[in-house]
Amino acid sequence: MMTKQVRYEALVKALHGDLYRYAYWLCHEKQVAEDLVQETFLRAWRALDSLKDEKAAKSWLITILRRENARRFERKRFDMSEYEEASITDTKSVTTEQELENHWLREKISQLPPEYSEPLILQVLGGFSGEDIAAMLDLNKNTVMTRLFRARNQLKEALEAEPVKRGMYNG
Amino acid sequence: MDDLQFRRAIYADPNNQDADAILAQEQDPSKKQFAQEICQLDEKIKQALQIPVPDDLVDKLILRQTLATHQVQKRKTRVHLALAASVAIVGGLVLNFMQFSSAYHDLGDYALAHVYHEQGNIANNASTQVTLASLNQKMAAFDGNFSQSLGKLLWADYCRFDGMKSLHLVYQGKTSPVTVFIVPKNEQLSFTDAFNDKDLFGSSLEFNRSNIIVVGDKNESLGQWQQSISDTVSWSI
The missing domain is CATH 1.10.10.10 (Winged helix-like DNA-binding domain superfamily/Winged helix DNA-binding domain)
Incomplete structure (x- = not known):
């Protein structure tokens, strides 16, 4: 149990920045990006045992995040018009x-x-x-x-x- | 590598380390310059992409996971507790069943087993004798009474007949002792009126509240024993 916790925290510390930025560029909204990262890491925690190769962790997380992002569109039909330029960071x-x-x-x-x-x-x-x-x-x-x-x-x-x-x- | 190919390769991956691309750069200074320009562009893109990450994101991520784990654990402990309780109940039931259910199917089986168990204890020609009065004193527990002695009573005492308090009488027989049990009626053991194995024969008499079982060897006339028991025993209500 402890080792899983340690692994998870290491994973969060090492990769949360990259993942957040990736999420941001995917959805262009800070809050949504943060939610996506949260969901992604929660799923990652549940499935952490299936991650055998630590080197593959980043692409594994990105795959989860992309799936999460796709799910976001399934849940809620977004207005797909062009986003406001003002919303860019x-x-x-x-x-x-x-x-x-x-x-x-x-x-x-x-x-x-x-x-x-x-x-x-x-x-x-x-x-x-x-x-x-x-x-x-x-x-x-x-x-x-x-x-x-x-x-x-x-x-x-x-x-x-x-x-x-x-x-x-x-x- | 022609110019178009080179440009495409560099655009697609400015840090292209293919031998072809490196060779082309070394041979042609303008290609080298182009590659450098794109590298600079890439550096700018990289800078631009580095949007600031919220400081508390790490803490939030760990907090959220800790909470989720806590909930899962709580659910798990509840399940474990329920499992442990179920196992304890089943264990208790099994123990109960094993301790208090009889391993014998009917009166005959048990009576034979009981007789074999005590066989060595009393010799047929033992000098001890129990009086009719003390027998009847014991019989009072079963509301029964013998009007006269059935024979030489060598031994009489209460015993456990498959967990039931019963009276165990041993009479002198022709060649070996004859055992008589007075057993309260019980659902657990089914009534058998005659039974035997290769050495011993037995028969049971059914009365209102008790059964009387006679076990003796093949030289004994069980019918005669039964007859004299029926004639002498009386039951008070």
Whole structure:
């Protein structure tokens, strides 16, 4: 019993951040993301004995989280219209150039179609290989690579189309 | 690797470590520059994706799991308690059944077993004798009375006849002692009027509230014993 508890706490500490961020990019709402992570870890706790390989833990948790997210749509028919741009995280007051750029890029990532953003997030944030992502999303590897290519391509084009100077001008 | 292929490969995975992609970068400075640009873009994307995680999320996750576990455990202990109680009840019933149910099917079986058990204790020619008066004193417990002695009574005492208080009489027989039991009627053992094994024969007489069982060897005339018992015994109500 004790060892299971220890394993669980280690799992939470190591992976809750990645999972929360992934959930956030999946649903674009902080509160929903938090709920998703909670549900995911609760399910993970119940099924912890089935997790043999600690290395596979992250993809295992992400698989649970995706299923949880899908269930959310089964339970409640969401209004699937485009989310408000205002709901995109604006966590800190835009002070530095870096944060300004982050904020701008976040919007662009949010605007990517989910089938492009999801593999991108898994690759950049999760550090998964093309094969891993293909397995998790149940796609073939070529499709995943094409979507990754398109995602970056769109972001790069958006970045280049943006005027060099943007943001606030003082004085 | 042509330019388009290279671009696609880098776009799909900026940290591409394929031998082809690395070779292409080394051969062509513009490709190398492109790869670096995309790497920078990726770094920016990474920065952008690193949205802040709520500080208390870890605590919430552990709290929620602890509560869930606690509930499961509570449910489990309740189930365990119920199981333990059931096992205890069943155990008690089984013990009860084993202790208080008889291992013998009928009067005959038990009577024979009882006689064999005591066989060595009393010799047929023993000098002891029990008087009719003391026999009748004992018979009073069964509301019975013998009007005269059936023969030489060697021994008379109460005994447990399959858990029932009964009177055990041993008379001198022709070759071996003849045993007479006076047993209260009971549902547990079914009545058998005659029984035997290879050495001993027995017969039972049924009265209102008691059975009288006679067991003797093949030299005894059980019919005669029965007749004299019927003639001499009387029951007060």
